[in-house]
Amino acid sequence: MQRTELAASATGVFWLESDPVSGGNVIMTLEAGVGIPLLSRSFSARSQVNGYGGGALCAGPESVFAVEASGQQVYHIDTATGACSPLTDDDACYGGLSWDAAHHRVLAVREANGRQQLMGIALTDSESANCILHESEDFYSAPTVSADGRHLAWVSWSLPDMPWVASVLWTASIQRDGSLTQARRWPSPSKGSVQQPIFDGDDVIVLSDHEGWWQPWRLASSGQWHLLDGTREDHASAPWQLGERHHQCLPDGGWVRVRYQAGVGQLWLCSGNEETGVRIAREYVDFRCLVVQGQRVLCIARSSTRLDTVLSVDWATGHAEPLSGGEEPFPEMTLSQPELFSVPTSAGGGDPVSGFFYPPMLFASVRKSVPVILIAHGGPTSTAYPVLNLQTQFWCHQGFAVAEVNYRGSSGFGRAFRMALAGSWGQVDVADMERAARWLVANKAVDPARLFIQGRSSGGYTALLAMVQTDVFAAGASQFGVSDPRRLRAMTHRFESGYLDWLLGSPDDCPDNWQQRSPLAQADRLCRPMIFFQGAQDRVVVPQQTTAIVNALRRNGGSPEVYVYPDEGHGFRKQSNVADMLERLLRFYRRQSTDQ
Template sequence: MTASEAGIFWLEFDPASSNNLLRKATADGAQPVTSADFGIRSQVNGYGGGAVCAGADAVFAVEANQQQIHRIDPQTGLTKAIIRDPDASFGGLAWDHRHRRVLAVRESKGHQQLVAVQGHNRFLTLHDSEDFYSAPALSSSGSRIAWVSWSLPDMPWVRSALWVADVGADGRLTAARCWPTPTAGSVQQPAFDGEELHVLSDHAGWWQPWAVSFTAGRARWRCLDPTEADHASAPWQLGERHHCPLERGRWARVRYIAGSAELWLKLTAGLPPARVATDYADFRHLTVCNGHLYCIARSASRLDSVLAVNLENGRVQTIAGGETPFPGTPIVTPRAFRIPPSRGVHEEVSGFWYPPLGGESGNQPPALILIAHGGPTSTAWPVFNPQVQFWCHHGFAVAEVNYRGSAGFGRDFRLALAGSWGEADVEDMERAADYLVASGRGDARRLFIQGRSSGGYTALMAMTRSQRFRAGASLFGVSDPGRLREVTHRFESGYLDWLLGAADEFSGRWQERTPVLQAHRIRGPMIFFQGGQDRVVVPEQTRAMVEVLEQNGQAVELWWFEEEGHGFRQRHNQIALLENLLAFYQRHSQKCNDGARQLR
């Protein structure tokens, strides 16, 4: 979301065109601004973010195909490129109200810069000494700027640094300086309360809000909220906003508690903060305009909503979205589960279990699909997921597991996956399977495991390590980390060494945790889905894995979608994925039932 005098704007995915389209708040709800053939999406770092910002009288957005910044008239929807830089991608857009220009992260040929796009086809380099840049933030006067940078081989949720600078009358930066955290930590989402700088930092164990000032030659960090909870998710994308200073000591913040998000407001000095919008379980892109807080909110029982929260009384209004997904059809809601620490495992593992809607009879436990989320530094939130509903409506139970490495449970839990990918995550998926079977929420003979991207790797490793799972599914999943290390994009070029240990020092461990080299250990059937244009997990990964399984005479299926990338965007391909995966699960679930009847 983004807001200015021009209005309140957000992006909305259009299934028909597979594009992100610009929408605007109106007195009657919302109206489209751009046409269906103008897609908006940044590709900086491969995952984008910050693809749109609102200026004084226009909106600026990154066009999806050419990756150039366009000016959009909010009244007519007419678009015009303001820069022609064919070798570059842009993201993390922010409006500089003082100099009436767009600030952005520019990425070209593996190099990033913080730039200002000012005038037609002109940009000024503001800073370019660091490997990676986040979306910048400006103070109320526009005379100070802050951003976060990080350097290889780190990922931004492992170690990053806060930078600040003064902005001169000519728009150039002066006195740029790095303000390190008191101890090692990850900093994100700088925001100004007037001229006071606030950030989220996890150097004390959680992503908590801090006020940062610079006096006597050193940075001073003051914690604004000691609540032991992450106030943000992992910064895979640029431009996320989970906290928002509201001036005069007031604020809005998101807290992640036990895998679910809460929205908290401090509206009156001297009174404690209050939680609002309690029907929702995730909140993104907090934006303030005209006495209201706007955000994108997600719940377990409705489609994504655009909320407006009155900052005088805390009342919540839905201004767009929020529809009931399947009118007249029940929605299966999640039920949280927690697995306490066990011998040798000191961390609690949690997740969300969804019961089947029909399809089971008597006291027979249901067939259960365990889902390993991607990332792996991502999270399973208890929000509406049409694919989960699809499985439940076809008689399957589903469990989404927040294994070690997931974000939202503190720094230590997130970093517990360092050097242990393919082990700790798999062990936690096994713990979840055993726990749910023991409690009658899954049939031990009909356990399935699936994952996408890094979750596909977890599913493959689980199939090599364990006989618990009847079959497995990899959706554009990693099967050869060593090969991927050679060709992956710059953003994640050091991530695999962090996850698995340096390849030159632990080559034996790399081989043990490379599914394509351990394929002979897989005893159950496998199904694969892959996009031909995937630049994150290159298609050769899946082809090689399938070929090895076929050579071994193992049961394997491959569904190839040449025009898709890392994640399927086209509706007919999403439908094909679900239909073929359902047939796979039903076929192997039925074989178990047939075998049980023969034994009796």
């Protein structure tokens, strides 16, 4: 059960919780210390802005505001009565919600007809009408208002860039009627990606990677940039979704921040009378959605052994306690624990590629070597974290080891490591998966004849190319994976419309890349067993991607397995479908293990 999108105000604490039956996101709140649904479970909150959403929930002093999943409109929810009414009524999608206390409205990113706008959304008809605050940029995120209500900050970026390649901080003054004036760009001292601006008085604190890492910087009203923390670690993850919050200022002048080290999230706290911070809540390995509520900091915390936790931290003492969640999914069962591993990218050294190895919990004592499933995360500019994953535990309790690999291009390891994927997708990621496999054979007693590879979305692309380009893996699994980058480029949504050219080079300048790194174009070289899973409603990697390569493999005499789920999109959400996929994958891997 996944918990996301935390919001809090004087009216309470609220978060989204996935419903494994329907696949929707239920708005939850606390009542007498127990998490309960705020509304009927039929109301699902999810944004579709940029295709990946985020920021579908925010809280005001007496109300909660949420983006309803099916219609993508913003709703006002009275927390006292449960009354729910729409604030918008159009054909747009909304996301990135935040509360503007000074002007008693919701700020949001609006997406319609291939354009985005920064919006102010009024709560009642008697107040000023919904208004466009800014609309000259291609993309918007992270609108935030200063405490005195006089200033607004946000982040924008322009095609063909992705937000983790190049983005810009903006500020503006807010007039008494709520409109903006003196809107101004604040480019970082050198090219970089900025995210998550917050106000500290009139100054803006933003996470910028223009010196190599997403670090906190203070932009003074004079325009000077000042580094606040020189720790050479990323203080945020790649901003695939709107509404992420990895740092906050505290009322006493201190701060709370997340740092990532080798894929592990750490929570650091500094009170106003201290010069350096201390690490707290060490039993958790990832932290999201930080928000200050009175004397405490709230966040969604994840661990390797428990389900997602709504965590409360007393910022004066550093004491942390769970408010909801944190359940042990199987109290009677011993879980496989992640072991960090690291392997050089080449014999001569270079950036190490790391990951997390999960040893099998079944048969490990009676077999000299075990089968292993290497997992290429999606994105591909994303990250594998050592958090509890019930699918990973499923494999470990079926006698398989699992290795999740943070290949070059993953986020959380600095800008240079992330940018290594530029023009090299289908090369460095595949090479790193192969090196990880060989390292595991040499160091973790896994069976070289039973190395399997699987991935979701772009991870499926990496898995397919690994099956084409190397002879290391005995079989592979593609879960709604990319098979034809050229066709994806022609059909992809606006957010990623320049991403493939960044990953592979433009087709005009680098035509060989698009041929040699296309699993579909190289399908005649894919001779070992493959299994495919696809959602029929997938709008990111459309079903034709899977259909095309399956047909190509069959024309070449192969017999790939393929399973299509009519009620799933990009990422399977329904419990019954996930269970069916795991059962079919298990039979597939066992059959390949027996055939060796």
